[in-house]
Amino acid sequence: MKKIISNIMGELILTYQENGYQEVLDTFTESDYINIATFNINSFISNSYLIHGLREIDVSTPVTLILNVPEGDYYHRRINYILMLLERERFGNLNVYFNFSNHAKLIMTNKIAYIGSQNFSDASRNNYELGILVRELEQVQKIESEIFEELKNNSVLYSTSEYNVRMEELSSLLNGSIKGIRQQIFTVYGDGYPVPEQEILDIHQAYFDKNNWRKFEELYANFEEVINEIIDGYQEVLDQEAIQSYMNELNLSITQFISELEELSNFSIFQEESMMWEKFYENDTGDNLDYHMEKAVNVVREIKEEEFHQLEDLTDILISLFDSIEEQIQNVMDRIYEIREEMISRTLLFNETIIRNRQ
Structure with a gap:
């Protein structure tokens, strides 16, 4: 399977010790929707800057999170912590999907999109990360409808308690x-x-x-x-x-x-x-x-x-x-x-x- 969207224009961003998608985060409170596809999140950090940011979003704003669950040490504990961390009662209109083949990183709203190497994870700020910011609204809509929807349609919905x-x-x-x-x-x-x-x-x-x-x-x-x-x-x-x-x-x-x-x-x-x-x-x-x-x-x-x-x-x-x-x-x-x-x-x-x- 291959999806191609031609002529996507944006700014190439190399970051270290900061978020390449900070401009996207800045639009969260004024956006119609928020879509996040990530390989990993910080599953053992209770004071996560990014998770707390999601909790502050108005309940009328739908947030869709597509997440992989990387295997490794303490896998069973990691799963349970992630599930409890993302329990919907802690948020507003949060909808979580699991995709166990996903390695893509896409953080976007209806206003701007980040596509790159950086996870939706506080720890990824410590790495050199490379991505592109897309601001042109028609191109943002194409990314949402043709890329993010493809990922979501091939994911399994997390069942809220x-x-x-x-x-x-x-x-x-x-x-x-x-x-x-x-x-x-x-x-x-x-x-x-x-x-x-x-x-x-x-x-x-x-x-x-x-x-x-x-x-x-x-x-x-x-x-x-x-x-x-x-x-x-x-x-x-x-x-x-x-x-x-x-x-x-x-x-x-x-x-x-x-x-x-x-x-x-x-x-x-x-x-x-x-x-x-x-x-x-x-x-x-x-x-x-x-x-x-x-x-x-x-x-x-x-x-x-x-x-x-x-x-x-x-x-x-x-x-x-x-x-x-x-x-x-x-x-x-x-x-x-x-x-x-x-x-x-x-x-x-x-x-x-x-x-x-x-x-």
């Missing part, structure tokens, strides 16, 4: 949704000091959309499904009694929560005008229109005031439910955190098996 995947999944399922519903229903008054912040149910501003909590019910069903999968997969190490207790409490709270929301949505300020005309037509006899209109307005006002008082009575109940649901979700997440090391350990073993089988 189940703990990290599951926690991201669970967190996204419920937390954002419950906060969104809360913000739509309640108005926050007070500036914290000297007036304490408090949530007020204001019928003129509260927004009741049944689709929102129906969607929340669906998300909770997915949440339960993921929890049950974790329980089934980690029966021997998970405190099943505790997590099941929290799930039962959460289930009861959500059932009551949905019921209270149904009550709150029975009357809304947006129904007032249509209700007024309905009462007017019920009583209108064709004479004394002003009297019948005023009567209709008063009837609707009375209904509104009665409903609003009921809403006020439910305010504390609903706030308490919001708080308890958030607390119970956190309790469930805490139980899963207790088996974090086991979940990561199993994934490391899985990745090590892949690496050994591909060598």
